Amino acid sequence: MSNKLAIIASNGGLFDAYKVFNIATAAAATDTEVAIFFTFEGLNLIHKEAYGQLSMPVGKERLEQGFKAANVPSIPELVSMAQEMGVKIIACQMTMDVMNLKKEDFIDGIEVGGAVTFLDFAQDANVTLTF
Template sequence: MIHKEAHKQLPMPEGKGFAKANVPAIPELATMAEEIGVAFIGCQMTMDVMGLEKEDFVDGIEVGGAVTFLEFTKDADVTLTF
């Protein structure tokens, strides 16, 4: 979702429900999330393993490990990880 190119290729789940509900495509959802203050955090260890750099991701992401993630989320109402 935060990779500059890969998120453009993520398909929405098939079915009439998403189209009928006018759910935006993934790139638009990412933009909307950023506009309302959602923080995107890239995992440094995963980036190292996959040979990725911060420049490979959309602008505005944070990069860190588990401690960084915990600092961001300790007071959060909701978190989403995958």
């Protein structure tokens, strides 16, 4: 049985990053093939400089304590775990052009593609999620 999860990440905050990468790593650990398409603000989550310092939503800063107490892994840690387990990361070419970003601005090991690149994978995915 093919087991595929397709995720669209289009928001760039810290909470968005956790939603995307927790689900992605859990799925990859459960023998699921995963691809994530990062578009618009979602590109933050894989941007070399940005992804280590994503911000909490305004007014939620006090939760920082809770993250520490629960020993939640950092986003860069989750991303490298995801990549190690074969999660495919696709950055949206169109958004990169609009924002004047190059492939080198992002973490290593990503692919750059258009909507069709993602759709090609998502076409036969069992589960598709948008964050």
